[in-house]
Amino acid sequence: MSAGPAVSLRSMVAEDIPEVLALEQRLFPHDAWPEQFFHEELAHTQGERATRRYWVCTEPVEDDPLTDERIIGFVGMMCVLPLADVQTIAVAPEAQGRGLGTTMLHLVVDTARDLGAEQVLLEVRSDNDGAQGLYRREGFTHIHTRRRYYPDGADALIMQKPLTDLDAPTSASRLR
Template sequence: MSAVPDEPAVRLRPMVVEDLPEVMALERRLFPHDAWPEQFFLDELDHTQGERATRRYWVLTEPVADDPRTDERLLGYVGMMCVLPLADVQTIAVAPEAQGRGLGTRLLRLVVDTAAVWGAEQVLLEVRADNDGAQALYTREGFTHIHTRRRYYPDGTDALIMQKPLTDLNAPSSASQLR
């Protein structure tokens, strides 16, 4: 477990099943039209274990003193899938009251850095076409829009597919062998 730089009280740690009630509450607040069902998170967490793990999920929390039921409050979470040569941001969320503190940037950089360590050549993500704030974050962090999936979300909103290369994608690589 480590602290997020510039936020000494904020803790970053792996997501566990016990986090899901708070994760689901935040998921429903932030994504009312397309929140993941709890079973999606359970299935994803199953893929974080063992030698052949292809997923990593983390939560950001901060200590609370005013709630006798818990000693920490969920600020955000992020999940990554990495099946080489690609990594994918599965989900990323920051509580509205914690936005503007750079936490989304920290979570996104965690995924990119982890993907690079795992040997991924690029990181992909999808974002709602109407989520200007998230698109701005991804663009600032070096992601570019490469494709649009029309009417992808349940309410008919398009999904923008964005990519960040971690290597020279034109150089010979393990992906070249798949062609």
């Protein structure tokens, strides 16, 4: 990972929720997901028909006898074919700008492609220029605006990244 060899990604488990929730409340103070929402999302990561995937990004901790890692980011996706959605993505303020957001977004896009999704969708606040910059750089385009979507009246931009290669030969073109 470009963010440094000590950083690692693994699946989120229920025991991570208190730490993830603390990060969520720091990063989204006005519209943080409630704890129950994370439990419900993780419940959908289980079984053959799982529709969700969640990961945490961690770095080692050396000065705390109670733990050997700290969660510095998390990301979640929903995949109900043919669509995949980025449910959430967040990086701790002190760890931003090191490529973790990019790495986690790549993980979602690669997983969506592996699962057979045709496109990845996400929604982002219209005033969140930083996140929009990341998404545009990663091939997402703005396809729709949901007016006054957020509780404070901000608009949501719906952004989309197609996963199907429009230049790839189709079965029809191969016949010629």
